[in-house]
Amino acid sequence: MTEWFDLNDAEDRALAEFMSRVxxxxxxxxxxxxxxxxxxxxxxALIARWEAERRALRPIDVMQPIEIAGGLFAxxxxxxxxxxHLFL
Amino acid sequence: xSRLDEAAFAxxxxxxxxxxxxxxxxxxxxxxxxxxxxxxxFLRMLRGDVPVDSEExxxxxxxxxxxxxxxxxxxxxxxxxxEHLMPEQxxxxxxxxxxxxxxxxxxELKPRDRALLWLAYVEGESHEEIAASLGVGRRxxxxxxxxxxxxxxxxxxARGIPVNS
Numbered sequence: 643m644t645e646w647f648d649l650n651d652a653e654d655r656a657l658a659e660f661m662s663r664v665x666x667x668x669x670x671x672x673x674x675x676x677x678x679x680x681x682x683x684x685x686x687a688l689i690a691r692w693e694a695e696r697r698a699l700r701p702i703d704v705m706q707p708i709e710i711a712g713g714l715f716a717x718x719x720x721x722x723x724x725x726x727h728l729f730l
Numbered sequence: 731x732s733r734l735d736e737a738a739f740a741x742x743x744x745x746x747x748x749x750x751x752x753x754x755x756x757x758x759x760x761x762x763x764x765x766x767x768x769x770x771x772f773l774r775m776l777r778g779d780v781p782v783d784s785e786e787x788x789x790x791x792x793x794x795x796x797x798x799x800x801x802x803x804x805x806x807x808x809x810x811x812x813e814h815l816m817p818e819q820x821x822x823x824x825x826x827x828x829x830x831x832x833x834x835x836x837x838e839l840k841p842r843d844r845a846l847l848w849l850a851y852v853e854g855e856s857h858e859e860i861a862a863s864l865g866v867g868r869r870x871x872x873x874x875x876x877x878x879x880x881x882x883x884x885x886x887x888a889r890g891i892p893v894n895s
């Protein structure tokens with residue numbers, strides 16, 4: 643239990659009484675259905691699977707633009723080397 | 731995924747969701763936000779691969795995540811709106827004869843103060859437990875709690891509610 647070091651007993655009782663009223667206040671419903679434990683478990687599983695997919699695909703995502711850039715560079719180089727021979 | 735299986739998670743959810751929702755609702759003052767935060771806290775627990783040492787450990791983890799989400803939301807809203815979040819309800823009388831005025835007085839505290847007071851009085855947590863739930867230092871909790879209690883006492887006194895008798 644929390645140790646108090648500043649308030650006198652009467653103040654402490656008043657705060658405790660107030661907080662017990664706060665604790666017993668009605669908590670309204672949202673009005674729309676709340677996710678059940680099963681919903682949450684499924685959602686977490688789906689997110690975990692989606693993240694695993696993202697992780698697995700990340701090397702491909704990273705390499706793809708490098709491959710394209712490399713291909714374009716090689717094509718440009720080839721064109722540059724072959725230019726003198728093209729107009730002979 | 732967490733090492734909690736679905737049945738264990740369902741049991742934990744059944745035991746903790748209601749209390750966690752009441753705590754978050756009282757701190758944020760909005761049922762829809764409270765539901766979102768509670769759901770996000772459970773999802774993070776499942777996705778975070780939290781070690782299942784004990785139910786108490788998991789419960790504290792949930793409170794810590796929820797408290798952080800509350801503070802994040804409060805900071806975001808503070809830029810958009812006025813100083814702090816007010817509940818969806820009421821124009822209350824100055825004393826606390828009814829539930830609406832109790833809620834109104836509590837809502838006048840800052841979210842961090844509400845969280846501290848709730849954890850201390852309603853959950854009955856020690857300073858160490860509150861520190862773990864809110865992710866702050868134990869010494870910091872003592873000071874913050876002292877200030878929160880003083881602010882609540884001042885608020886009650888300002889409403890003409892005797893706290894010294």
